[in-house]
Amino acid sequence: GFIVVKLKVNSFIATLGLGQVISAIVLKVSFNRQITDVFSGTFEKFGRNQYFGIPVVFFYLAVAGIIIWYVLEHTPVGRFIYATGGNPEAARLAGVKTDRMVWGSLIASSFLAGVAGIVFSAKVGLFTAATGPNYLFPAIAAVFFGASQLKGRPNVAGTFIALYALAFGIKGLQLVVGTDSYWVNPMFQGTTLIIAVSLASQKGLAKMRKRKVQTT
Incomplete structure (x- = not known):
């Protein structure tokens, strides 16, 4: 603080x-x-x-x-x-x-x-x-992913859904890849974070454009 x-x-x-x-x-x-x-x-x-x-x-x-x-x-x-x-x-x-x-x-x-x-x-x-640092980026990815799917801002419901979506996605890829799956976790989380931030940014820009149109 x-x-x-x-x-x-x-x-x-x-x-x-x-x-x-x-x-x-x-x-x-x-x-x-x-x-x-x-x-x-x-x-x-x-x-x-x-x-x-x-x-x-x-x-x-x-x-x-x-x-x-x-x-x-x-x-x-x-x-x-x-x-x-x-x-x-x-x-x-x-x-x-x-x-x-x-x-x-x-x-x-x-x-x-x-x-x-x-x-x-x-x-x-x-x-x-x-142990702790390994959970930092998954937490950040879940917040941004949840924000991009619901309300366009961080929210509990979106984060909760994103947590389980990430977990199921990672587990599914690990099962598909098999024993050589040590790279799946960071790859999936990093890709999801980039996509989620991009979606959130696009939604934010769209809202700003809409407000400008309404005020003009």
């Missing part, structure tokens, strides 16, 4: 840069080792239990998604967040405390990322510093 709000660094760049710094700290603290056999059975059940044959992680995701969806779509705070993200200066002039919205959004995002890391460690029963 401080880097984005006070130092005026682009939030995406700040996320990437600070992520690398934190990864370096974790590597130093863990001596770049894979930590196993330190979690209790109760902790591992937190990430491995199943209900009605469905992994408990799915229910965590569903609950978090419903809460976030409600906040963003049905509360003044959500409207302020979208306004701040869309046009910070216009939102500020309209009376929105934009700095507070940015701080709150980044803190909430960091908290959820931390919870996701804890659940992931409980599910796999180990910790390694190399």
Whole structure:
């Protein structure tokens, strides 16, 4: 929050840069080792239990998604967040405390990322510093892909659909390719990210042209 709000660094760049710094700290603290056999059975059940044959992680995701969806779509705070993200200066002039919205959004995002890391460690029963960065670009791809398909902006429903679309797409390609499928994951995610950003940009330009036509 401080880097984005006070130092005026682009939030995406700040996320990437600070992520690398934190990864370096974790590597130093863990001596770049894979930590196993330190979690209790109760902790591992937190990430491995199943209900009605469905992994408990799915229910965590569903609950978090419903809460976030409600906040963003049905509360003044959500409207302020979208306004701040869309046009910070216009939102500020309209009376929105934009700095507070940015701080709150980044803190909430960091908290959820931390919870996701804890659940992931409980599910796999180990910790390694190399795990987190591998999920950065899939998350970004899912957000942009979801935004390009629904509403033209980041949204919970679109992201949820995109997550499973990416997972099924990658799994399908891996089954088709066979044993030599180590390259499928990054290739599919990178291609999807490029296509999703292109679609989102085209939709944004189309909306701008439509507004210009309506005002003339």
